[in-house]
Amino acid sequence: MKIGILGAGVTGLMTGNLLRERGYSVQLFESESKPGGLCRSSVVDGFVFDWAGGHILYTKDREVHDHVTRIIGADQIVESERQTKIFYRGNFVKYPFENGLADLPKSDNFDCLAGYIEAAFARRNGASAKPSNFKDWVLWRFGPGIAKHFMFPYNEKIWKADLASLSIDWVDGRVPDAPIEDVIRSSIGIPTEGYTHQARFRYPRRGGFGTLTDRLAETLGEDVRLSTPVLQVRRLGSEWEVNGERFDRVINTIPLQELYRRLEGADPTARAAAEGLQFRGLVSILIGVDGPEPTRHSWIYLPHPENGPANRITHLANYSPENAPPGKHSLLAEVTYEGDLRVDQRFVDDVVDGLHRSGLVDKKKVVTTAFHKSHYAYVLFTHGFQRNLDTATHWLDSIGLHTAGRFGRYEYLNSDQCMRRAIDLVDKHFPPVKSN
Ligand SMILES: Cc1cc2nc3c(=O)[nH]c(=O)nc-3n(C[C@H](O)[C@H](O)[C@H](O)COP(=O)(O)OP(=O)(O)OC[C@H]3O[C@@H](n4cnc5c(N)ncnc54)[C@H](O)[C@@H]3O)c2cc1C
Known part of the structure; x- marks a missing residue:
């Protein structure tokens, strides 16, 4: 049985792996030249760059925890204590x-x-x-x-x-x-423990958070077709066609509105509901800095406009010492946007200036910058969201097109929960294929 999977983020990759283990033949369609979606990372001038802002490995789900450990390797994971603060008019305030x-x-x-x-x-x-x-x-x-x-x-x-x-x-x-x-x-002034969630977290020793999805993609090899956007999805009786190729079943993980735009014969009410689902984009900005990491901070929230456009910065060198070249460290700044945003060097400089003014970085010591835009980054929970979501997903359920993931089902999920959704979907709908 041949399964087409739309999107090779963590949800698509995990689903593909599980299906292969159960004896299915899978084909993943990914529009980008690199798999991993929001979990992707690269290395720029020796600095690890997580493309969709600061990500940590954290889960309460034992099965997912063990799976992640197996995929990355226990000795390739660094564990740290969370040190999170809010930057408030020049002071660091305890979080929450x-x-x-x-x-x-x-x-x-x-x-x-x-x-x-x-x-x-x-x-x-x-x-x-x-x-x-x-x-x-x-x-x-x-x-x-x-x-x-x-x-x-x-x-x-x-x-x-x-x-x-x-x-x-x-x-x-x-x-x-x-x-x-x-x-x-x-x-x-009596210390309170407060928020103990994610008090300790994990992170891949090398290669950034995207090591998780790189490893998942490696096991799938050529079954992940990169730079191959889904252009058309058609239902042909009990079978399916993706870009003209036949499949027995299809699993979607790309954003719901993007799916509906490509789905032939889609119910107009369901399609309109999918278009009504709102989201926000994110620019992730890597700032490589000369000198060793000066703090023990994990990440800092920046609520006020005086600190520039970034709402959060992550001290990646405190996640793994291998996230920056020796004697250097980095900040990863996050800026959300609505609709589209022109991002160029001036925009990046503006973010760096905001942090410099706040005393959070010395811009004379900045040695590298890079940025990446993620168009679909955050689900926006507007009024009417649930009604739209139900209409959009019920119709897909009714035609037997499975859909899962952060934007495949518009859930505010972290990667561990995406992996859980993949496990549950496969357990429920795809029994192991019997070999003769
Ligand atoms: C700022 C931020 C911080 C986060 N922090 C954490 C964290 O600390 N820990 C954690 O576990 N999770 C974190 N998350 C959540 C995590 O990134 C997501 O839950 C997860 O990556 C979603 O995976 P997905 O596969 O469902 O979707 P995506 O990663 O969005 O994957 C969808 C894939 O579909 C592809 N695609 C889209 N359209 C098409 C098309 N037409 N044809 C083919 N392919 C297409 C995309 O290129 C993408 O690869 C964070 C997210 C954000 C935004």
């Missing part, structure tokens, strides 16, 4: 913000604490109902102080959207939630 209030100037600390207590009382007395838009939810959950000083500026910077236009479907497990006692302790 509500566990680091004592690091703020006193009057901002007071605003945040007073607002947090006010919001907690209002919720406890039933004086305020849980809002359905993200902007009001932030005020309801954190109060006006934390909203003003951190949550609003940071979320506006990353989502490039009016926060009232976003739903709250994505916040569980993504926006940390601290008990009020911890927030009071943190405000008066």
